[in-house]
Amino acid sequence: QKEVEQDPGPLSVPEGAIVSLNCTYSNSAFQYFMWYRQYSRKGPELLMYTYSSGNKEDGRFTAQVDKSSKYISLFIRDSQPSDSATYLCAMTSINAGNNRKLIWGLGTSLAVNP
Amino acid sequence: KAGVTQTPRYLIKTRGQQVTLSCSPISGHRSVSWYQQTPGQGLQFLFEYFSETQRNKGNFPGRFSGRQFSNSRSEMNVSTLELGDSALYLCASSLSTAGELFFGEGSRLTVL
Numbered sequence: 001q002k003e004v005e006q007d008p009g010p011l012s013v014p015e016g017a018i019v020s021l022n023c024t025y026s027n028s029a030f031q032y033f034m035w036y037r038q039y040s041r042k043g044p045e046l047l048m049y050t051y052s053s054g055n056k057e058d059g060r061f062t063a064q065v066d067k068s069s070k071y072i073s074l075f076i077r078d079s080q081p082s083d084s085a086t087y088l089c090a091m092t093s094i095n096a097g098n099n100r101k102l103i104w105g106l107g108t109s110l111a112v113n114p
Numbered sequence: 115k116a117g118v119t120q121t122p123r124y125l126i127k128t129r130g131q132q133v134t135l136s137c138s139p140i141s142g143h144r145s146v147s148w149y150q151q152t153p154g155q156g157l158q159f160l161f162e163y164f165s166e167t168q169r170n171k172g173n174f175p176g177r178f179s180g181r182q183f184s185n186s187r188s189e190m191n192v193s194t195l196e197l198g199d200s201a202l203y204l205c206a207s208s209l210s211t212a213g214e215l216f217f218g219e220g221s222r223l224t225v226l
Contacts, residue, residue, distance in 0.1 A: 043217030044204075049214070088156070099169055099170050099211050100211060105156065
């Protein structure tokens with residue numbers, strides 16, 4: 001079993017829809033949870049970064065972490081064609097030597113249709 | 115400020131050859147990480163360098179190696195290329211080994 005599971009999709013939605021992207025994980029040592037967005041032929045870019053359980057909102061994006069269920073989500077409200085990309089979840093623990101162990105989901109491909 | 119720069123962007127090699135990829139981090143960033151990205155395996159961590167020292171290493175064979183120079187620029191080398199090495203190789207820089215990663219656009223390697 002992979003440490004991080006993410007449905008690769010593809011996910012296709014109409015413009016204006018609410019999008020829900022999810023990841024589950026098995027390692028309870030993960031402390032930080034991130035969502036990256038990767039456009040075609042580009043490198044990933046950090047979208048959201050959370051530490052604790054709960055919600056974090058940034059504009060149209062909301063990241064949700066449920067540590068008890070080992071489940072994280074990214075919600076996109078009023079989705080736009082420019083949101084069409086691959087969304088990767090990533091989780092990390094940082095050891096005493098200040099080194100990260102970063103584990104990635106496979107990424108979910110999202111297409112928002114005008 | 116300038117982002118992470120990777121060269122070359124695209125390259126084609128044949129089995130058995132070797133390849134060297136280059137990464138110039140964001141100015142001031144001392145940590146450079148390398149990842150391999152494939153559709154089936156996603157992002158796989160190769161190694162991380164900080165101040166010219168390898169701080170962390172993933173589960174790749176010894177054919178994959180890297181180094182970091184005093185100006186924080188980094189190179190990775192893959193020797194004796196195999197078909198399965200075809201992938202997008204991404205470099206990411208950060209201020210520290212626990213900091214936010216900033217990725218380059220990647221070097222797409224095709225092995226024939």
